[in-house]
Amino acid sequence: MSAAxxxxxxxxxxRGRNGLFGAERVVRAVDGIGFSLAAGDVLGIVGESGCGKxxxxxxxxxxxxxxxxxxxxxxxxxDTLDRRARARLIQPVFxxxxxxxxxxxxxxxxxxxxxxxxxxxxxxxxxxxxxxxLSRVGLSPEMAQRLPAQLSGGxxxxxxxxxxxxxxxxxxxxxxxxxxxxxSVQAQILNLLAELRHELGLTYLFISHNLAVVEHIxxxxxxxxxxxxxxxxxxxxxxxxxxxxxxxxxxxxVLTPEPGRGIPDVGLGEAYPDPANIPPGCRFHPRCPIAxxxxxxxxxxxxxxxxxLVECLLVGDDVAADSLRVxx
Amino acid sequence: MSLRHIAxxxxxxxxxxxxxxxxxxxxxxxxxxxxxxxxQRMIPPEWMDGGSALHPFGTDQxxxxxxxxxxxxxxxxxxxxxxxxxTSGLIGITLGILGGYFGGRxxxxxxxxxxxxxxxxxxxxxxxxxxxxxxxLTVVVLTLGLLLWDRFAVVARTTTMQVRTLDxxxxxxxxxxSRLHIxxxxxxxxxxxxxxxxxTLEMALAILLEAALSFLGLGVPPPLPSWGLMIAxxxxxxxxxxxxxxxxxxxxxxxxxxxxxxxxxxxxMLGAGRRP
Amino acid sequence: xxxxxxxxxxxVAFANGTQAVRGVSLKVERGETHCLVGESGCGKxxxxxxxxNLLARGATRSADVLRFHDTDLMKLSERHMAALRGxxxxxxxxxxxxxxxxxxxxxxxxxxxxxxxxxxxxAKALDRAAELLGRVGITAPGMRLAQYPHQxxxxxxxxxxxxxxxxxxxxxxxxxxxxxxxxxTVQAQILRLLQSLQRELGLALLLITHDLGIVARMAQRVSVMxxxxxxxxxxxxxxxxxxxxxxxxxxxxxxxxxxASRRDEPLGxxxxxxxxxxxxxxxxxxxxxxxxxxPICAQVAPLQHxxxxxxxxxxxxxxxxxxxxx
Numbered sequence: 001m002s003a004a005x006x007x008x009x010x011x012x013x014x015r016g017r018n019g020l021f022g023a024e025r026v027v028r029a030v031d032g033i034g035f036s037l038a039a040g041d042v043l044g045i046v047g048e049s050g051c052g053k054x055x056x057x058x059x060x061x062x063x064x065x066x067x068x069x070x071x072x073x074x075x076x077x078x079d080t081l082d083r084r085a086r087a088r089l090i091q092p093v094f095x096x097x098x099x100x101x102x103x104x105x106x107x108x109x110x111x112x113x114x115x116x117x118x119x120x121x122x123x124x125x126x127x128x129x130x131x132x133x134l135s136r137v138g139l140s141p142e143m144a145q146r147l148p149a150q151l152s153g154g155x156x157x158x159x160x161x162x163x164x165x166x167x168x169x170x171x172x173x174x175x176x177x178x179x180x181x182x183x184s185v186q187a188q189i190l191n192l193l194a195e196l197r198h199e200l201g202l203t204y205l206f207i208s209h210n211l212a213v214v215e216h217i218x219x220x221x222x223x224x225x226x227x228x229x230x231x232x233x234x235x236x237x238x239x240x241x242x243x244x245x246x247x248x249x250x251x252x253x254v255l256t257p258e259p260g261r262g263i264p265d266v267g268l269g270e271a272y273p274d275p276a277n278i279p280p281g282c283r284f285h286p287r288c289p290i291a292x293x294x295x296x297x298x299x300x301x302x303x304x305x306x307x308x309l310v311e312c313l314l315v316g317d318d319v320a321a322d323s324l325r326v327x328x
Numbered sequence: 329m330s331l332r333h334i335a336x337x338x339x340x341x342x343x344x345x346x347x348x349x350x351x352x353x354x355x356x357x358x359x360x361x362x363x364x365x366x367x368q369r370m371i372p373p374e375w376m377d378g379g380s381a382l383h384p385f386g387t388d389q390x391x392x393x394x395x396x397x398x399x400x401x402x403x404x405x406x407x408x409x410x411x412x413x414x415t416s417g418l419i420g421i422t423l424g425i426l427g428g429y430f431g432g433r434x435x436x437x438x439x440x441x442x443x444x445x446x447x448x449x450x451x452x453x454x455x456x457x458x459x460x461x462x463x464x465l466t467v468v469v470l471t472l473g474l475l476l477w478d479r480f481a482v483v484a485r486t487t488t489m490q491v492r493t494l495d496x497x498x499x500x501x502x503x504x505x506s507r508l509h510i511x512x513x514x515x516x517x518x519x520x521x522x523x524x525x526x527x528t529l530e531m532a533l534a535i536l537l538e539a540a541l542s543f544l545g546l547g548v549p550p551p552l553p554s555w556g557l558m559i560a561x562x563x564x565x566x567x568x569x570x571x572x573x574x575x576x577x578x579x580x581x582x583x584x585x586x587x588x589x590x591x592x593x594x595x596x597m598l599g600a601g602r603r604p
Numbered sequence: 605x606x607x608x609x610x611x612x613x614x615x616v617a618f619a620n621g622t623q624a625v626r627g628v629s630l631k632v633e634r635g636e637t638h639c640l641v642g643e644s645g646c647g648k649x650x651x652x653x654x655x656x657n658l659l660a661r662g663a664t665r666s667a668d669v670l671r672f673h674d675t676d677l678m679k680l681s682e683r684h685m686a687a688l689r690g691x692x693x694x695x696x697x698x699x700x701x702x703x704x705x706x707x708x709x710x711x712x713x714x715x716x717x718x719x720x721x722x723x724x725x726x727a728k729a730l731d732r733a734a735e736l737l738g739r740v741g742i743t744a745p746g747m748r749l750a751q752y753p754h755q756x757x758x759x760x761x762x763x764x765x766x767x768x769x770x771x772x773x774x775x776x777x778x779x780x781x782x783x784x785x786x787x788x789t790v791q792a793q794i795l796r797l798l799q800s801l802q803r804e805l806g807l808a809l810l811l812i813t814h815d816l817g818i819v820a821r822m823a824q825r826v827s828v829m830x831x832x833x834x835x836x837x838x839x840x841x842x843x844x845x846x847x848x849x850x851x852x853x854x855x856x857x858x859x860x861x862x863x864a865s866r867r868d869e870p871l872g873x874x875x876x877x878x879x880x881x882x883x884x885x886x887x888x889x890x891x892x893x894x895x896x897x898x899p900i901c902a903q904v905a906p907l908q909h910x911x912x913x914x915x916x917x918x919x920x921x922x923x924x925x926x927x928x929x930x
Binding site for chain 2: 058061063083084087091092094095101103104105110118127163167220232
């Protein structure tokens with residue numbers, strides 16, 4: 001099966017200065033990422049703040065030009081397409097439904113924007129398709145003439161989803177789509193995204209810091225740390241047999257509602273990752289509970305023990321041996 | 329009813345009254361503002377000794393009815409204020425949005441233009457322009473319009489930079505919208521509330537500058553009844569007949585105060601309720 | 605023994621008539637963690653601000669009992685309340701950056717937290733600050749004291765806030781979403797820290813959160829808030845083993861649990877939105893979103909006991925099941 005989306009050697013560097021005469025700061029926000037995803041799959045991208053996951057999403061959508069690398073959707077390079085053709089292939093859903101909707105436009109205008117931008121859809125057709133999309137995301141027709149301020153957070157996020165889907169894109173990049181929402185609303189939005197994916201055959205990139213949410217919706221998970229995927233695997237494999245020490249720490253820190261289990265010791269040090277100052281060798285070694293001397297100099301980039309991407313020098317082909325090495 | 333509401337109401341009232349007076353001047357003015365009557369020179373206002381009901385605000389040194397000139401003068405002030413704001417707004421908002429949205433080189437150019445504009449001595453430039461092309465209403469409007477855009481540009485630029493980072497701009501980009509659409513439909517409506525406030529400030533400034541220019545003889549040419557010109561023409565008589573400069577002076581003060589109160593009120597109203 | 609904090613029938617109304625808190629009662633004992641859990645707008649933060657007398661202007665509070673040890677907080681003057689705040693009654697907030705003054709070093713802010721309430725020298729206060737920074741797991745505390753808030757990461761700032769709250773040996777610590785702005789790994793570290801400090805110092809901790817995972821792992825007692833009321837109150841074990849109020853059950857069904865919730869099935873969800881509660885509101889605040897609402901719910905939601913120490917605010921019997929109620 002051919003890939004719905006393929007990303008090759010993607011990098012994005014930001015250059016800045018601390019003050020007028022300060023040293024130049026080079027932030028390698030996305031530092032060599034490649035993956036491909038089959039149609040209908042959901043790639044969950046998890047990582048902590050500052051790991052570059054949002055920048056990755058923006059570079060993939062073409063909202064930020066990459067410093068290096070390319071993105072192909074259905075085999076077409078996105079950077080060679082005009083804005084209309086690109087919009088038909090890939091669409092975003094953002095985190096904060098309060099800032100992702102223009103407060104001065106009606107819901108109908110907001111959802112109709114991608115159609116209007118195509119330029120070849122008549123006003124009547126546009127209205128019909130907007131209305132159909134609104135009912136599909138569970139909003140009543142009277143919502144069309146309202147302004148975003150008159151809607152609740154969950155309703156706004158439904159509007160954002162309707163806007164993303166009105167062109168029937170191949171790929172939807174969801175950047176923390178439920179993080180700003182209350183738990184009960186989060187569940188509604190997750191259910192809606194799952195339902196629409198099955199109905200419309202969508203492929204999602206699902207960026208989130210919430211592992212429980214990713215586990216629920218993703219088919220494939222990539223763990224991002226300082227600009228790179230340090231581990232990538234099908235969701236069940238990753239959650240059942242996490243191999244990278246960072247993945248293990250992340251999984252350990254998920255607080256499931258089970259009383260009596262206490263707060264886990266994630267075993268990570270106090271060192272905070274700084275994308276402007278990526279350590280040599282393995283980029284995770286300053287926080288790694290099992291780091292050895294060679295982790296400081298030798299780079300684990302591109303390692304695939306057992307065929308699974310795990311960028312750790314200490315993970316071998318023997319899965320059983322890993323679980324002895326790292327106390328879970 | 330707080331003090332703020334009262335201030336805003338006062339601003340609306342003042343600007344409204346001046347606006348109505350200006351628009352209806354031909355119908356409500358008791359006399360022709362240009363008609364001279366050398367027999368009726370320097371008649372004091374009605375409430376002073378020697379005043380007459382025929383000329384409620386008295387007459388000037390050429391015997392023209394002061395109230396009529398004041399009413400027609402309101403037209404000049406408002407006309408110049410409005411046209412200067414429209415011109416400068418078009419220039420400043422365009423530059424500011426372009427600089428704020430595109431950043432980088434474009435922004436450098438816009439910032440340089442703003443810096444240059446701030447380094448221009450307003451009165452001297454106006455003087456030079458008038459010396460070359462002569463004074464007329466059009467020249468005053470264009471001079472003020474071409475010089476007063478800096479605050480529009482600064483405010484449009486910074487607010488655009490804030491709006492630009494919001495996700496609905498990114499969503500519009502991802503939707504394939506054109507730049508023109510993004511700037512005019514996504515950015516502009518969301519910075520407009522700030523610009524309305526700037527517009528009131530600039531209008532007040534333009535009206536004051538027009539008065540100053542006219543006072544210096546560089547503004548609207550006589551015999552047009554501008555308030556600044558009235559003060560200028562009255563200055564020779566101010567020691568014996570102080571009302572000749574006090575009446576247009578107070579009118580000017582009240583109008584500018586009203587516009588500023590209106591602007592403050594608009595800022596409070598538009599500032600709140602923009603984001604719930 | 606007396607509770608450290610005792611609140612009975614706390615009510616807060618805003619100037620626009622909204623009843624933000626409607627009769628909240630709770631007790632926090634020494635060495636106990638009491639979690640106040642609920643979604644945004646349920647009144648959990650307003651309740652804590654009301655206890656601290658830090659409500660925004662225009663908001664009014666009333667209570668039958670609002671006692672810190674034996675001190676009646678309702679009768680305390682603002683001057684005495686200010687003396688108590690940051691001393692025996694400390695509070696930490698969600699975003700440490702807004703509670704730290706960017707213009708002063710960590711050291712001077714921490715020292716001031718002590719010298720404001722106690723007659724100690726600045727040098728002594730700085731010593732204590734360094735000691736506490738070490739205690740909250742910050743390496744090289746001497747260096748950190750000389751730094752400014754913006755030089756620290758979010759996790760470090762929250763540790764500093766905790767250390768600062770401990771400067772005067774408080775007996776009650778109110779923590780309002782202390783880890784919501786932090787990454788999950790840092791969150792676990794901070795919560796571990798709070799837990800161990802609490803055990804060592806015998807602190808009473810009132811922890812306000814929206815995260816049921818945190819509640820399960822931290823709390824001894826839990827109060828679930830909805831629309832300004834505590835709709836269910838129980839020990840943590842009882843609450844998670846036998847959630848009784850329909851809202852509590854609904855909330856628990858909403859969260860995906862790795863390994864436990866089925867991926868191919870939709871999550872449970874609660875339809876609708878939180879109602880605005882005006883002065884004349886009567887009956888159960890949850891009835892519009894509840895699948896088991898009956899006409900009686902528009903009049904009254906009775907307080908019932910599911911077990912000793914397990915109360916809930918609903919007409920349904922303690923052992924109701926979804927099938928029967930439908």
